[in-house]
Amino acid sequence: MKSLTDVLDGRWAEIRREIRAQVADTTFQAPYGFGVEEHRAQVLEQLHELARTGRPRLGFPKEYGGNGDIGGSVVSFEMLGFGDLSLMVKAGVQWGLFGGAVELLGTREHHERYLRAIMDLELPGCFAMTEFGHGSDVQHLRTTATYEPATQEFVVHTPEPSARKEYIGNAARDGRMAVVFAQLVTGGQSRGVHAFLVPIRDENGRPMPGVRIEDCGPKAGLNGVDNGRLTFDRVRVPRTALLNRYGDVAEDGTYSSPIDSDGRRFFTMLGTLVRGRISVAGSAGSATKRALTIAVRYGETRRQFERPGTDEETVILDYLGHQRKLLPALATTYALHFAQEELVASLDELQSSRDPGERSRRELESRAAGLKAVATWHATRTIQTAREACGGAGYLAENILPSLKADTDVFTTFEGDNTVLLQLVAKGLLTSYKEEVQDLSPLATARFVAEQFVGAVIERTAARKVIERIVDAGPGRDDDDALFDRAWQIRAFEDREEHVLDSLARRLRRATPETAFEVFNAAQDHVLRAGRVHVDRIVLEAFVAAIDRCEDAEAKALLERVCDLYALANIEEDRAWFLEHGRLTSARSKALVAAVNTLCSELRPHARALVDAFAIPEQFLAAPIISGPTP
């Protein structure tokens, strides 16, 4: 259904179509059975091909040969997610993280000197933030960069084994330079984490003096990406190696910054890198779509067990159990797609604006964190289910699902561990984004909540007007048909979020300086839940707004049902909460389960159209189970 694809393609439809056309012209060799080195070599080659298309320039500033299209750039990462995810990640490292850090943390001199070479892949680089001992808590990483006024150099140093840079993409084989995050020390004083450009290999690929490079070796997946470890033994870089947009050191060692607080400065720097998380959420979505497309197509042709009263066997997607596995996951994938689209639009708007408000910036970071967590967990779970839904065939590499599972598996813990990210979301909600959202100190949060939190306010998203119109028009009915009433569904999501947040605030208010950690920790499941239900609500609203934009009646009617399934399956899974809190009666709760079953069988005939609408290039679906003879 082309009209469905049009709704999905949304604002960046043109880029999506261009990429599909381009992909159709190239050959894609799926890396099944490749050894690590062979896979790495192929991915590097593809990365060079990608550079030649000029597409990586999309997101960079026009004055350096880029296109200034930030949203389009994120969408193009999302589209890469349909193919070999090693390529997506390696591209993300080179242009998103490495290039992004140079652009967003550096200043004119860095831009002029490096951006073109980065865009063209003449200068392959790394993003060296994570250390073995500090991943989630990057504010406390231990690598140091100590300024020496005498030589006007920074000395970059790894003071202990656990401070080595770990899992660094592009480091083991190809990277020539790294953006290294280190504690800046000048005049004997530490100024917090800053980013430095450090050459790690010479032009012949040999490690630079003082730089030790190790290979992380084989991984569960993404073996086309050369992750490595970097250790620095008093490596000297010039003063100008500091990416100095948010903090600078004068020749004499004097430190200056537009932002006073070390913490706030660091989190501002981190915040500029939000595109990475958004891109991960997007490509997790692409991988999920690919897995569902395979599983649904297989489920439509695979038959098993004779259908009584016929001499045919039953198509497995006709079984309710099979529909239950795939269709709510498909509905959620649609919902997340629209939420992603909205997030990309906000990013584009914000990063294109000269002076975005602090609050908008923090809200965007929070949404990016939340959506990344929810989308990647959804990917892990759905791809697993899709594999199982294809039985033994789903276990063969040739049928794609094994690499989808293995490659996306790390998405839940990289670019921010999901558990930590959901805490960030809850923190943002509790503090109305008034504090630095990334500061996780339980004490600061508890104190803030105690002093300032006045009650949860549901601030509706970009879809605000649409949502208000629907909620106001809702009949406020209270029969079983209410389940299918969009206004009822939205209110259920909003009500849940408000209540979870208010009760959490009440718990946290009890904290004293002595008990802050214990109080916060005892409520950690509640904190994570607050983050989660907030994201769920945002996602529902985005879906509702997308339907509102849809002008094709047939597509719109179908999307309404898909949205029902998303909303009701979400409530169903969480119905214990609704029952516990008197939001659902037992009878209504049972009716809800029946409603999800009904929706599954109603959407069953449309399953194929719904996955086909993702318009995944066929060469990425060349799995024998769906292209071979019918089993």
Added chain:
Amino acid sequence: MKSLTDVLDGRWAEIRREIRAQVADTTFQAPYGFGVEEHRAQVLEQLHELARTGRPRLGFPKEYGGNGDIGGSVVSFEMLGFGDLSLMVKAGVQWGLFGGAVELLGTREHHERYLRAIMDLELPGCFAMTEFGHGSDVQHLRTTATYEPATQEFVVHTPEPSARKEYIGNAARDGRMAVVFAQLVTGGQSRGVHAFLVPIRDENGRPMPGVRIEDCGPKAGLNGVDNGRLTFDRVRVPRTALLNRYGDVAEDGTYSSPIDSDGRRFFTMLGTLVRGRISVAGSAGSATKRALTIAVRYGETRRQFERPGTDEETVILDYLGHQRKLLPALATTYALHFAQEELVASLDELQSSRDPGERSRRELESRAAGLKAVATWHATRTIQTAREACGGAGYLAENILPSLKADTDVFTTFEGDNTVLLQLVAKGLLTSYKEEVQDLSPLATARFVAEQFVGAVIERTAARKVIERIVDAGPGRDDDDALFDRAWQIRAFEDREEHVLDSLARRLRRATPETAFEVFNAAQDHVLRAGRVHVDRIVLEAFVAAIDRCEDAEAKALLERVCDLYALANIEEDRAWFLEHGRLTSARSKALVAAVNTLCSELRPHARALVDAFAIPEQFLAAPIISGPTP
């Protein structure tokens, strides 16, 4: 805590200890970064080493040089599950499936001719049941074996591409003979599926005439096992190639069998092979234990984020969120361990007895099916969680978790697809094992239920007496402390099972011949749930009985708490049902969530002791994240 290990080691403690000692003397090279061929070669070599230990003889009859210890043999497969799972699976194919089929489906002539060569691995073989087009529904597989009286031969033939034998372990590289399941045709009449011994390679490893062998290629995991495809082009084997215990063909083509019905005969044959499923459940448990041991040890040393009021960072297992990820899973792993032990004991008893009752046999098959489903889904979920709990480190092959995940992933769909297996369990309960449990026909089930089902009866397991004593002694209290009362917990599990089964029977009774499929299908989620809650109850009872056997007071006290966590986390996850059905008030339901949190923090200090009690040989825990310097 040695006493804890003693309880876990149970009845086959001696074999477990022997294997641990033997393993300690050998070197184990983890196959990280191996290519497929290298891995296959190593596994074959290890398989030969294993043959030399004589342990594979454990389960075979004494008269052919075996040991007749069926339970011990299953336990030794379970222990193999601590190491490279490719070895476990390849051993399972050779001795469990191939050897088991020859022993249990063949007669004296086959035993004398082949068993020694099978035990010693002089004759590597395959178990060729699954076809591309028929996996779950093996009764309808399409390979034929047609008897020709003139030559006194069977002609084994693959009539269509979807009838090729698929995913056959040991076929792509090493197997010389296969037990091939085919529709036996004699005198122009089909007699249903029987097993035939078919040579597939000559002594030089070349395929036999008429046998086409293909390689399934790389898989998500288990790449040390050479899975292949077999296609037969009118391959001739002598009349004696029929494994003729349950059905024979005389020289003139006359068919005879001790069992009249084709279906019943086939399911009786299948039933003898129940060891395979039990071994899979056991080794899924071993892999789960290994993953949890790694994650718990890591969680005890890894620190992240400063602990307020101290200058130390917090050990991550001190976070409630982290405990929530690992400790209920650990408790469930204990519960499943004891259920497995009980199942192995039943198997041993039954298969050692000359004339086990039909009903006992079917009940064992049902329990094996159910436990296999629950244990393997638990493995998939827990290993996934363990990987995430180790962050980026958990994604590196050197830290073991990636191979555990990838290797066990197929467990949920091989040796019976879990969804199909849970239906078998429900079917057995609904029919009180009076029909052939594997016949999945909705109509037959509905008819039987309508005519004969009188109401669910909780038939307690081997632990019957213990359970009755506890339930009778239960105070019948109804305050929040009741949650910790074992009698309350047992009753909650029993009550749930009874109610789910009764209401399912009510639904199915409505079926008519015309609507049987639709009625059954509309209730499929209910059917699966009935199977699931039955298994959960069996598992709880096994745990309770194991505690009762424990004589060490300290170990016993600890196990009581672990059992509380298993029971309450299980109810918590399912509390929507308990609320919907008036079994829990809102207040009690919230208290339940709090109780699980409390148990997590109470068990936190014992987490290490609980995983250490699994006594996994240290060489299988040689992961840098838990043996390297503290991160």
